[in-house]
Amino acid sequence: MGHTPYGYRIEKGKAVVDETKAKQIKLLFEAYLSGDSLATAAKKAGIKAFHAGIGNILKNKRYVGDNFYPAIIAKANFEAEELERMNRAEKLGRIWEKKEVNGSPTPTFFSIAEGNKQFDDPFRQAEYAYSLIEMEVDANEA
Known part of the structure; x- marks a missing residue:
């Protein structure tokens, strides 16, 4: 088994509540639900941890x-608490949802002139290859 969560300890292979830490966890939840920030709620509960840990x-x-x-x-x-956390995240603009892509897709077909030059420098070769593109054709029109 991995890390034992804050507020518990393992005795004889079973998880038992650490009463002192359990009181801190209850205070943390109460303070957060009363409107305190994570840092303030943790401070009131007497829990020393980073923001992400709280x-x-x-x-x-x-x-x-x-x-x-x-x-x-x-x-x-x-x-x-979960509902409060989601409400706060939404108010702060921290809920990220995938947006539908609008507009035309990236052109996928090209009309390219025939090229026969070779360069030792790969950047010059790439410039030359791009210079051969005569026109782009929209994939929806092809």
Whole structure:
């Protein structure tokens, strides 16, 4: 098994709640849901971690409990935090969705004159090859 999440410890092969750290996690969730930033919520909870580490704690579904980890956070609080995190990200413009490509596609057909010159310099050879292009044909029109 990999890293044991903050708030748990392993005893006799089973995950048990570390009560001191579990209180900090509960405070972190409460502070974040009350409107505090990640850094402020972590400071109030007494958790010293980087911004990404705090975000990972808030995203960790194990705190709701599963077959191995006992619950520290109520499912309703976890879901409320996820919704709050997504709302904040949307307000800050941090939700990136793929945009449909509009417009014409890149031309894929070319009319090229025949060339017979050879250059030792690859850049000059490339310039020469590009100079042979007579016209571009739109792929949709071909």
